[in-house]
Amino acid sequence: MSSSAASPSAPPYFLPFDPASPLLVTKGVLTTGTIGAITGASIGVVQSKNPFALSINMTINLSIASLTFFGLREYVISPILLSIQPTLSHTRRLQNVQQLSSKQLGKLPESNNDSVDDALPPASLLEVRTDRLLDSALAGGMTGGVLSAAFRGRATFGKAFITSTLIGSILQLSTNQLRVFRLEYLAKQPQPRRETRSISSLAGSPSSSLDGSTTNIEFEKYDPSLSTNFNENLLKSSSTTINPNQTPSLPEKMMSGLSKFLPVRKLSNEEYLEQLEKKRADVDKRLKEIEDEEKRMYAWAKTQK
Structure with a gap:
């Protein structure tokens, strides 16, 4: 047994x-x-x-x-x-x-x-700081001792082992400390809002997958304020007027000069607005596809009852 x-x-x-x-x-x-x-x-x-x-x-x-x-x-x-x-x-x-x-x-x-x-x-910061420390210390000592004994004689093995052990430990501690700094930096970054919904909640009843466990799927929350801000920016960009007497800036002069030799031209406000509207239509199309996918998942969940 x-x-x-x-x-x-x-x-x-x-x-x-x-x-x-x-x-x-x-x-x-x-x-x-x-x-x-x-x-x-x-x-x-x-x-x-x-x-x-x-x-x-x-x-x-x-x-x-x-x-x-x-x-x-x-x-x-x-x-x-x-x-x-x-x-x-x-x-x-x-x-x-x-x-x-x-x-x-x-x-x-x-x-x-x-x-x-x-x-x-869960792994603590102390565990991250000491990760592979013993491994690197022993490997550094063996490496320094063996190479020193091979090129300088067997009598130098002991001193080289101690010195290389210290060097390996210091380098490993420095590497681990950089990992800690990275983890602390990532922990301070704002996390995006996410909503976790299970298929059972979509179906309205506790359904399970083939192995008896409920399948969880993560969806990003759609923020309606994004669409509002997008529309406001479009209105602001379309309402701006250009003074015909205004002296063109250096980038505008360079663009006008390049347009004579290269297929490069400056977009007007209307053309730029048209491109933004096209991008918005693509985003709306993608959101519609995601909604259809959720409906298909809902229908599949109902068949698993």
């Missing part, structure tokens, strides 16, 4: 690998190589040396270091830590990896996984 219950949640491989690891490693190597090229060229210009040679040298060195770092982190250290789950962040990442693997294999996530996700508390 216990073995059969635990088998659905077991990872498909011995160690849980993130399906996005190849793309992440590629992005990391390309980004680091680009930074190395720009830095090497800048140092060459400042020190009056050959910027091309320094750029190539730093690009190769940083690309090798970044390939070693991201390869160790994504394919060795992170899978081991995900299997051990030392922190809540690793537990959350393990469940995400298992669900992504199931989706890529053509399987829907099991309901047991969904219940476990719901049992986890």
Whole structure:
């Protein structure tokens, strides 16, 4: 009984690998190589040396270091830590990896996984700040220690390990802090008003889909004030008069000059108003299509009773 219950949640491989690891490693190597090229060229210009040679040298060195770092982190250290789950962040990442693997294999996530996700508390800012911190620290230490031992001797492994661990931790903390700043910025942005209505409410009775769950569909609220403001702007634009004695501005002179050689001409107020009316007709047509779609959904919901 216990073995059969635990088998659905077991990872498909011995160690849980993130399906996005190849793309992440590629992005990391390309980004680091680009930074190395720009830095090497800048140092060459400042020190009056050959910027091309320094750029190539730093690009190769940083690309090798970044390939070693991201390869160790994504394919060795992170899978081991995900299997051990030392922190809540690793537990959350393990469940995400298992669900992504199931989706890529053509399987829907099991309901047991969904219940476990719901049992986890939402990610806090502290968890975001410390995300992948242990992974990057160990990967940085191993990368620095191995490369230093390979090029400078085995005696330098310890010092290089400690220094590279600190560097990897600082860089990961900086990256996580940028993510926190982005989340705080997005949280301050005004969210558009949305209305969630279920098909059961459209049908007037609690109807369910084939699997017994009520299907929810989100619709954006139509604000009547938008149409009113649009009409007011049209009236204002049509009521403006142009003084024939007014001196044309520089953009108007440029447009009149270009119209002699290119198929470019200035639109009059009537032509501009006609274009706005055409756009408004397209919007009204789209709203009518959305209304017809809601009616078809209403009819479909009635057949599901």
